[in-house]
Amino acid sequence: MTDQPPLHPAAAELIARSHRLGADPRNTNYAGGNTSAKGSAPDPVTGDAVELMWVKGSGGDLGTLTAGGLAALRVDRLRQLVGAYPGVEREDGMVAAFDHCLHGRGGAAPSIDTAMHGLVDAAHVDHLHPDSGIALACAADGEKLTAACFGDTVVWVPWRRPGFQLGLDIAAVKEANPRAIGCVLGGHGITAWGDTSEECENNSLHIIRTAEAFLAAQGVAEPFGPVLDGYEPLPEDERRARAAELAPQLRGLASTDRPQVGHWTATDTVLDFLARAAHPRLAALGTSCPDHFLRTKVRPLVLDLPPTAPPEQVKERLTALHEAYRAEYRAYYERHATPDSPPLRGADPAIVLVPGVGMFSFGKDKQTARVAGEFYVNAINVMRGAEAVSSYAPIEESEKFRIEYWELEEAKLRRMPAPKPLATRVALVTGAGSGIGRAVAHRLVAEGACVVVADRDAEGAATVAEELGGADRAVAVTVDVTDEEQIKAAFAAAALAFGGVDLVVNNAGISLSKPLLETTAADWDLQHDIMARGSFLVSREAARLMTEQRLGGDIVYITSKNAVFAGPNNIAYSATKADQAHQVRLLAAELGGLGIRVNGVNPDGVVRGSGIFAGGWGAQRAAVYGVAEDKLGEFYAQRTLLKREVLPEHVAGAVFVLTGGDLSLTTGLHIPVDAGVAAAFLR
Structure with a gap:
């Protein structure tokens, strides 16, 4: 692997300036505006020095600009385009011509504003969208206000759609106004220039801050008028x-x-x-x-x-x-x-x-x-x-x-790339702070979904949400699924964060492994409260919200092989899993008319990464089967037809298959994810 060539000093300065300008929302909005710098570099063929321009490419953001987000162009070729310009009615075709001015390989696609930067006779140019500058640009008498605010140091340019002609207009303004440091573009924003990167940045900030001060000093106190009676914000x-x-x-x-x-x-x-x-x-x-x-x-x-x-x-x-x-x-x-x-x-x-x-x-x-x-x-x-x-x-x-x-x-x-299979979908996963729930949350986000990470362990939920990329992809909520009010609060949090919920995964649970005579009524109640009652409460709230949305939806239950397979010493756990399995069938029949599909996944032997197994269930099951606890996953694998250990990621894969679109007409189904347990085959 070869090292990347060092960044040209002018381009490095440009990136640093862009970061400073983009870090302050008063200067420009997200992905708004563009900056440029010109400098000399050797032609790779002749070795002769040529003038280049580095400019923020199409679709990038100033605050996070990288070298890959810059387009590098030959200034001489850019300016030769003036002679080939066919006029404003055909100026859109000039964007394709920018590609013939590119220098070297790679980099970003030149944006529509490239002409503004290339045609203006200045080494450094900033085009920004500050609120203060646009306020002048969108005022009914913006031209007079611009003159009152700046005198002849900032020139008014009437509205023109971004493009090659606007670049010509601004270049002409600069040439005709030697004292000007920039201009206000009617209905649009501002442009500033300078001989050095520092001068250009200072000129941009001077225009922005001077406009802010002018609006504050000259403006009326309540430009939006009085408060309407009864329209005050709610508590x-x-x-x-x-x-x-x-x-x-x-x-x-x-x-x-x-x-x-x-x-x-x-x-x-x-x-x-x-x-x-x-x-x-x-x-x-x-x-x-x-x-x-x-x-x-x-x-x-x-x-x-x-x-x-x-x-x-x-x-x-x-x-x-x-x-x-x-x-x-x-x-x-x-x-x-x-x-x-x-x-x-x-x-x-x-x-x-x-x-x-x-x-x-x-x-x-x-x-x-x-x-x-x-x-x-x-x-x-x-x-x-x-x-x-x-x-x-x-x-x-x-x-x-x-x-x-x-x-x-x-x-x-x-x-733009094609959307991922779960793009626009919002999922709420219970018990997502560890194990299967965590793996499901990771898979759903990887496939384009936003995820509400719900778990009674607040720290665990927060950790997973952070792993998933933060608030634009996931939020954490603390919820005990036995508590109706906490469940309602979790769905309310989902509505506030992402607008609603489309996909619910009932995964929260515990496991108590005891013989019948040692299973207390409290054990039975706890097991059923969390899984049978808890998944019922979550599904009920999900159905209420999905009915409001009228977008259909998916509810997936993580049940178990034990829902259909009878084994010793786990009466409470297996009975509640059977309850959940039948909830799938009942709700599929009831909610299908609303476009809500209800399906289940039946895992078995998911030891690695499991919060349930780590919480004591693993030791109990290992004792039942007479194996060391750290060998329990291998033991489960050897009793399957495929002789493979089931991992949380395999269960997450089944959830995706059920919800990713290819099984859009499937409801009431249970998918075994157990590496093949013949006794648990569905009949």
């Missing part, structure tokens, strides 16, 4: 309870065209906006910056009822508003679509605003849903700034459509 506990109650219904509505994951936000910024008199008017105007509405859609769905409205009235109204939203979105598409426009991508909202409760955002995964919410918070900040000094005036709806249904955006979507 926190009540707010969380209402959000958990509404989330499954909203997720179901937002998933009418394609499944979505949800995210709930109830920051002071959001709650204050929704309490104020101006919020219906401003929300209807939609977001403006292209980075915003590409993630939030052209406008949100806004509930027009106060927080104190009865829950059933709220749900009924949300259903009606959703139907109206879909009709209006289709009309928006039809108003602006041309014969060569990409097809309508879906008419459901990405943002739902509920006064007193907060904001629900939706996307193809948790990160996308969370980031959509973050972008709408940016949009609220922009509206506040614009309204404070003027009035909020976003770009025309037709321009928003041109961006949203831009062929270049469509091409970017086509390049």
